[in-house]
Amino acid sequence: MENEEWSLGTATATAIRRGEGLTVTLRGVVTAQAYEALHIRLGQSRWRRCVLVIGDDALLVATAQSLADAAGRGTPANQAKPTHPVIICVRPWRLEWAYLHCAMLTAAGLCRAVCLATEVASTGA
Numbered sequence: 001m002e003n004e005e006w007s008l009g010t011a012t013a014t015a016i017r018r019g020e021g022l023t024v025t026l027r028g029v030v031t032a033q034a035y036e037a038l039h040i041r042l043g044q045s046r047w048r049r050c051v052l053v054i055g056d057d058a059l060l061v062a063t064a065q066s067l068a069d070a071a072g073r074g075t076p077a078n079q080a081k082p083t084h085p086v087i088i089c090v091r092p093w094r095l096e097w098a099y100l101h102c103a104m105l106t107a108a109g110l111c112r113a114v115c116l117a118t119e120v121a122s123t124g125a
Contacts, residue, residue, distance in 0.1 A: 006024075010028055011026060051089050089116070
């Protein structure tokens with residue numbers, strides 16, 4: 001298991017690698033620019049399965065659409081396929097946002113899904 005801290009400008013992320021899986025916890029002030037930087041970093045990592053945990057202390061200061069656009073800009077073309085799924089994991093209070101965000105990302109051709117933060121421990125990411 002490897003841990004890395006990623007500085008994303010106004011936000012930070014902790015990346016934990018377990019085998020071929022990657023769990024990234026996002027926190028801080030999440031602007032579209034920080035979200036794009038996150039997806040660029042995800043693109044530089046070799047992983048088969050990724051869980052992106054939007055932490056309770058992550059303050060999303062961009063619209064769901066601008067974050068989806070930023071994710072699209074930051075995701076390399078070779079990772080915009082079902083072979084590179086990203087599971088966005090949130091607490092119940094952020095679930096509505098996560099479903100909307102994932103629907104936008106999926107419509108843009110990125111493979112995304114939603115799970116509740118209480119489920120992440122059982123996924124073994």
